[in-house]
Amino acid sequence: MKRAGPLAILGGKPEFGQPHHVGQLNLPEWIAIEKAFRGIFERQWYANHGPLVNQLDGAFADYTGVRHAVSVTNGTVGLMVLARALAAEGEVIVPAFTFPATAQALSWAGLNPVFCDVDPVTHNLSAVAARALVTPRTVAILGVHLWGRACDPEGLQQLADEFGLYLIYDACHAVACTHGGRRIGYLGNAEVFSFHATKVLNGMEGGCITTNDDTLAAKLRTIRSFHPGSTYAQVPARINGKMSEAQAAFALLSLADLPRNIERNRNRHDLYRQKLAGLPGLALLDYPDRESNNYQYIVVDVDAMAAGLSRDDIFEVLQAENVVCRRHFYPGAHRMPPFRNAPEYRGLELPVTERLCQRLLLLPNGEPMDGDDVRRICDLLITILDQAPAIRQRLGSAQ
Numbered sequence: 001m002k003r004a005g006p007l008a009i010l011g012g013k014p015e016f017g018q019p020h021h022v023g024q025l026n027l028p029e030w031i032a033i034e035k036a037f038r039g040i041f042e043r044q045w046y047a048n049h050g051p052l053v054n055q056l057d058g059a060f061a062d063y064t065g066v067r068h069a070v071s072v073t074n075g076t077v078g079l080m081v082l083a084r085a086l087a088a089e090g091e092v093i094v095p096a097f098t099f100p101a102t103a104q105a106l107s108w109a110g111l112n113p114v115f116c117d118v119d120p121v122t123h124n125l126s127a128v129a130a131r132a133l134v135t136p137r138t139v140a141i142l143g144v145h146l147w148g149r150a151c152d153p154e155g156l157q158q159l160a161d162e163f164g165l166y167l168i169y170d171a172c173h174a175v176a177c178t179h180g181g182r183r184i185g186y187l188g189n190a191e192v193f194s195f196h197a198t199k200v201l202n203g204m205e206g207g208c209i210t211t212n213d214d215t216l217a218a219k220l221r222t223i224r225s226f227h228p229g230s231t232y233a234q235v236p237a238r239i240n241g242k243m244s245e246a247q248a249a250f251a252l253l254s255l256a257d258l259p260r261n262i263e264r265n266r267n268r269h270d271l272y273r274q275k276l277a278g279l280p281g282l283a284l285l286d287y288p289d290r291e292s293n294n295y296q297y298i299v300v301d302v303d304a305m306a307a308g309l310s311r312d313d314i315f316e317v318l319q320a321e322n323v324v325c326r327r328h329f330y331p332g333a334h335r336m337p338p339f340r341n342a343p344e345y346r347g348l349e350l351p352v353t354e355r356l357c358q359r360l361l362l363l364p365n366g367e368p369m370d371g372d373d374v375r376r377i378c379d380l381l382i383t384i385l386d387q388a389p390a391i392r393q394r395l396g397s398a399q
């Protein structure tokens, strides 16, 4: 249904009084938060591997079905700690279509990211594309389970085994997602999750590394902390990458709320799909029924020719309506500092990554959004496409 009244960009009133963002907070019940924090204050144990962090490590290991879960300050630090724990030097094959932290963590650990293009259908690194980049200097592959969809696990494992490479994963999107019916967390040598406030599991910052490798787990625990702990493995460096009790309290409550939050995400995703079906030039990314997903990401591919407006035009018009979308992962990790200006990456052409960076639009999702909000955003999109010529004229953009 078209919305009544002119669009904000054409002089009307914004649809929403308050901005709606892409990653909105999933907040536990206040009463549960209060109880958890009272416990922290009563114990007077705020940091350094307190009972809640230990409880979270156990709970997340159980949840993912792996032997070890090592909680850390955030997903980025998790990737840095894991990359450093490999104690390797050389090249790591990594997709360019990802959050910049994926590649930057490698640089921090003294490794050289080698950017690979992604598959146009899965948006993920594929073993076929990665194989073409293997050199004698390659030491590892870092796959990313984008939008929670597993990143070619069999293909990449086979490639890693063939060349004796480490295989690690950025699983920051993939809490509660499965591969082959089994929760992600067990793949490769280790996987890294994020509990950032915008992710489906909210620790108000936080992250976790999962692995079935006892030796690697001992190294990760040693690198993570200067505090005397139970492990003293041989490691190349150490850092304060610990999670606090406050973060663990939030993450534990959020873990308990996951089924409910995912159900609500899924309902919103279904509603977006119903309402956007048949709109010219807008294709909602779907999640396969045979695997579980957290439905955190509402990803729309914009075909500018069919829609009559570019992704950037639509982004701008929605922004004026207080619908704050994201253009993941524009302009691509390889086009972000520090890689952008480094001679070895200059002139690198990754056509699929660049195409996705021009076309994908992430729509709002998360706890504060109800069905009515989703309907209003979809009605806005219907109105926007209907008024494409007037919008193009207003924005001065070419067809």
Ligand SMILES: *Cc1c(COP(=O)(O)O)cnc(C)c1O
Pocket (backbone or CB within 6 Å): 074, 075, 076, 077, 098, 099, 101, 102, 144, 170, 172, 173, 193, 194, 195, 196, 205, 206, 207
């Ligand atoms: C969020 C995210 C990260 C970084 O996690 P933080 O906890 O914010 O440091 C890394 N990679 C991907 C794909 C992410 O979405």
